[in-house]
Amino acid sequence: MKVAVIGCTHAGTAAIVNTAKLYPEAQITVYERNDNISFLSCGIALYVGGVVKDPHGLFYSSPEKLAELGVTTKMRHEVVSVDTEGKKLTARCLESGETMEDHFDKLIVTTGSWPIVPKLDGIDLDNVLLSKNYNHSNTIIEKAKDAKHITVVGAGYIGVELVEAFENNGKKVTLVDSVERILNKYLDPEFSGKIEDSFREKGIELALGQTVQSFEGEDGKVKRVITDKGAIDTDLVILCIGFRPNTELLKDQVDMLENGAIVVNSYMETSKKDIFAAGDSCAVKYNPTGKAMYIPLATNAVRMGTLVARNLVRPTTEYMGTQGTSGLKIYNHNIASTGLTEGAAADEELNVDSITIKDHYRPEFMPTSESVMVKVVFEKETRRILGAQVMSEADLTQSVNTLSVCIQNNMTIDQLAFIDFFFQPHFNKPWNFLNSAGLEALPEITPDPVQV
Template sequence: MKETKVIVIGCTHAGTAFITTAKKLYGDKVKITSYERNDTVSFLSCGIALHVGGVVKDPQKLFYSSPKILSDLGAEMKMRHEVIDVDTREKKVFVKNLETGETFEDSFDKLVITSGSWPIIPNVPGKELSGILLSKNFYHAQDIVRYSKDAKKIVVVGAGYIGVELAEAFRHNGKEVVLIDIADRILAKYLDKEFTDILERELSEKGIRLVLNERVERFDGENGQVKKVQTNKSEFEADMVVLATGFKPNTELFKGKLNCLENGAIIVDEYLHTSHSDIFAAGDSAAVWYTPTESYEYIPLATNAVRMGTIAAYNLFENKIKYTGTQGTSGVKVFSYNVATSGVNELLAREKGIDYDVIYAVENNKPEFMPEYEPVYVKLLYRKNDTVIIGGQVMSKADVTESANTLSIVIANKMRIQDLAFSDFFFQPYFNKPWNFLNTVALKALEKINLNN
């Protein structure tokens, strides 16, 4: 059997997962060359705030692989090499060695696009000032730690997961922190108001100034260093600014060559082929099939990336394993609260025109006869016409976040409210109640639903 030439563009989570799996499956039958413009692989950017806050002392522990590990598996790791063009018809890539400036071409039988994503940078005056930082890769983490040591006043732009986690880390370090978002709530893409009201109060009580429903319009500086952040309503002093305003796919090379969403995320089929049968895409460069809405969406998560990279390897030569999609399941810790969500929230349900209903409940995580127990805030979204569950959110000072994984499976399998209400969960007073809180909230929803219709 002729050796198959496989080129991998980018090597963070999806690329690492693909290479690891493909070499285990096919060994010397595949010649894998990875072109990565950085000199690291597999960095867990979700750990940046943990490093900044001192929870993870050594940032090297945020890597779970390395170029050497992948080389030892038999892959040719071309670090500090950037793919600058791709000819999908002739199956060629054009590469620049970022160390020497040399350019050359390479050919492939199969191409795997795992080029990831990059932070969205607001196009406002002053964005080039020193002290305005991003939060994505290992080098960003180092910059944030270095700059924040001497900074007293830090502004974080964007109140998604990364922004909220960084604001908390900076506050733990004794900094004055302002958290700005254009939305009128923090974490608005993930959680509904019942949850964000509590979390906003928590952040404010811990000393973080929340500036919501305001848009950053300008950064002002002195001697090239940022000093002020100007919004459409306010002005804030800043020794340092972190931009955490979301991500976009690194797919400019494939515009007009492969089918993509409007934002550039590459559309893949259920076996992760792009519109070119010998080209795969996985991770943050790809659109994902979002099961609650049955539509292609852009949901950059490390969990999606490692699954997709692994599945692409299995399907390299024949279609063996379907990628069944994602529920966008995710979680965050905000000071004393543990939060997790799966599927749609009300904001997205309305955007998608779904005729839905909700049920919200507050239930204790253990029997009240136990010496300690905590309230659990639970919300379910379900379609009115068939009671199929399409979203769920959980929050507590107790760690109940694993229940979001249960909700993910519930949503993936299109279970109904009545199915969840009577699902079989174990009971032990140290852990839960005879009716699990997921049962309880679903039972409460049944009171609203007329099952005779």
């Protein structure tokens, strides 16, 4: 069995390693256009901020490790065309310029995503940078050394993490986003507002509700960001606007969403036989709504890549879908979320209710007992849990994994009230704070009149 793999980051590495182990007789060839594989891009801010000193720890595989499994890795080779009907591809060596053709029995497409780069005047100026891969991170670190004022465009996870990293390094920082608040896709205002307050306390300028229109420079280097509300003087710009799937190779050959995300079934099969896909190049089943959505997360990627290998020869293991569960640490805020926010539920035109509680996560008689804020969003009619957010100065983020399982299993807010959690004063209260959220949301019961 000849297996060709295009791309080798999270999904690709998982697919390759598991395919090699499950089918040792398979002839696996990997095509990677970069000079490295398996880079943990979620660690860029930690690397930029100096928390991670040795970047080699951000790689969890290498061509040498794959070779030990019998895998042939063609680094700096870009696949320029794929014929899914004829089961062949053409690749170009980026160093020599030579092209080669290869045939396959099975094709695994793990081409990932690429940052959205708007077509704006000045976008090609020096010091307007992207943040996606290892080379990007090294460029950011090098350019940031001499920068006094850094502007980050985009207030998603990557953007806010970089803002913190730059501020910790003593830089003046401005965060720009076209919407009125940060992290609006992941958190409701009562959570994102606390992070905004922390940013302002640190002297970070929040230019929210502003759309970037162009960049101006001097001597070829960026000097100003022009928005619809004014100009921001700056030495360095990092674009963190979002990502698009890298799927041009399969355009018009397999089913895709409007944004180009490849549609796969629960066995990671595309609409074309023997063509599989996983990771940031794909749409995923989003359990809170049941729809196929584009949610590029490393956790989704490694699960999907592993499932490709298990289903490569025949369907064996189904994908369970995702809640888009994620976590974030900004200063002393430990934050995690899963499923729909209240705002996202409204966008989906779902009839929802929510409960927000503030409590101490363990008894107040303990030496410390930090407070925790929990919000659970649920469907009014069925009372099915659709999403949740947790924030605390204590690290209680793992509790969101529990809520993720609740969503995946279609549990209700009423059931959350009475789930069996242990009690030990070091860790929690007799009523775990998740129980407390469920109890707070229980409907009132009107007792029957006493019969005489």
